[in-house]
Amino acid sequence: xxGKPKMxxxxxxxxxxxxxxxxxxxxxxxxxxxLEGPWPGGCLSIYLGAGCYWxxxxxxxxxxxxxxxxxGFMGGITPHPTYEETCTGLTGHTETTLVVYDxxxxxxxxxxxxxxxxxxxxxxxxxxxxxxxxxxxxxFWTTPEQEELALxxxxxxxxxxxERGYGSITTEIAPASEFTYYLAQESHQQYLYKNPNGYRxxxxxxxxxxxI
Numbered sequence: 001x002x003g004k005p006k007m008x009x010x011x012x013x014x015x016x017x018x019x020x021x022x023x024x025x026x027x028x029x030x031x032x033x034x035l036e037g038p039w040p041g042g043c044l045s046i047y048l049g050a051g052c053y054w055x056x057x058x059x060x061x062x063x064x065x066x067x068x069x070x071x072g073f074m075g076g077i078t079p080h081p082t083y084e085e086t087c088t089g090l091t092g093h094t095e096t097t098l099v100v101y102d103x104x105x106x107x108x109x110x111x112x113x114x115x116x117x118x119x120x121x122x123x124x125x126x127x128x129x130x131x132x133x134x135x136x137x138x139x140f141w142t143t144p145e146q147e148e149l150a151l152x153x154x155x156x157x158x159x160x161x162x163e164r165g166y167g168s169i170t171t172e173i174a175p176a177s178e179f180t181y182y183l184a185q186e187s188h189q190q191y192l193y194k195n196p197n198g199y200r201x202x203x204x205x206x207x208x209x210x211x212i
Contacts, residue, residue: 005125005132007092008077014090016078025186028068029193030061035070036183039100043067046101046111046146047074047176049094049138050119051127053184054191055200056097059118061190065106070098071191072183075138075172080182089132094172096138098181108149113209115139116157120203122167128203137169140176147175160207 008014028035039045050056053071061069073081076092086093101111119127121137141147150173158169183189192198 005089007133008090010077012090013077013092014081014085014088016085016091017080020080020183021082022185024070024072024183025189028070029190031068033068035068035189037068037100039068040102042104043100043102044108044146045142045176046099046108047096047138047140047142047181048099048115049075049096049136049140049172050115050121051095051135051137051202052130052199053095053097054188054198055202056118057190058192058200059114060097060099061193063106063114065110066099066101068098068100069190070183071188072096072098072181073134074140074176074179074181075174076179079180083184083188086134087132089134091134093134093182094136094138095134096140096181108143108146109153112139112149112153116153117208118202118204120166120205121154121157121169121171122161122205123203124170128201130201137171139171139173140179140181141173142176147173156209157207160209161205164205164207166205
C-alpha cells in the first residue's frame with residue numbers, strides 16, 4: 001500500500017501447503033461440464049491474468065467458442081495458496097483465468113484480442129484500483145502458436161498504446177509448463193454468475209485494432 005509492489009523471493013514467500021485448501025467445486029455453473037475437464041477433442045487451453053479474475057472469466061464464458069473457464073492462481077511460488085494469501089502479494093501468483101476454447105470456432109488471435117482490449121496491459125503490478133503483484137497482466141501459453149501470437153499481438157498493441165500516450169506493455173508472457181495453476185475456491189468460480197452485482201474493475205484503454 002505504501003510503496004511499489006514487488007515480487008516475493010522464495011525466502012519471503014508464504015509457505016503454502018501440500019494440497020488444495022478449499023474445494024473448487026466439480027461442475028461449471030454455466031456450462032454444466034466438469035470444472036477441470038476433460039475437454040472436447042481438439043480444444044486448446046490458455047491461462048490469462050488481466051486483473052480481478054472474476055471479471056476476466058465473465059468476459060470469456062460469454063464468448064462463443066469458449067467451452068470452459070475457471071479461476072485460480074499462477075505464476076508464483078506458494079503451492080496451493082488461498083485467495084487471502086494471494087491478496088497479500090506474498091505468493092508471487094497473479095489472479096488467473098483458464099480459458100479452454102475450440103479453435104474451429106474461435107481463433108487464438110481472437111482470444112488474445114479480447115485479452116488486450118479488456119484491460120490495461122501497461123500498468124505493471126496493478127489493474128485499475130487493484131494494486132499488487134496479484135493483479136499483474138500475464139499470458140501463460142500452452143502451444144507454440146499461442147506464444148507466437150502473444151508476442152506478435154503484444155508488439156502490435158504496444159505501438160498503438162505508445163502512440164496514445166501509454167507506457168510500455170508490462171504483460172508477462174511465459175510457457176504455462178513453467179508453473180502450476182492452482183484453482184480458487186468454489187465460491188469464486190463463475191463468481192459474477194452467482195453474484196450478478198459483484199465487483200468489476202478493469203482499466204480498459206479503449207484501444208482496438210481492426211487487424212493484426
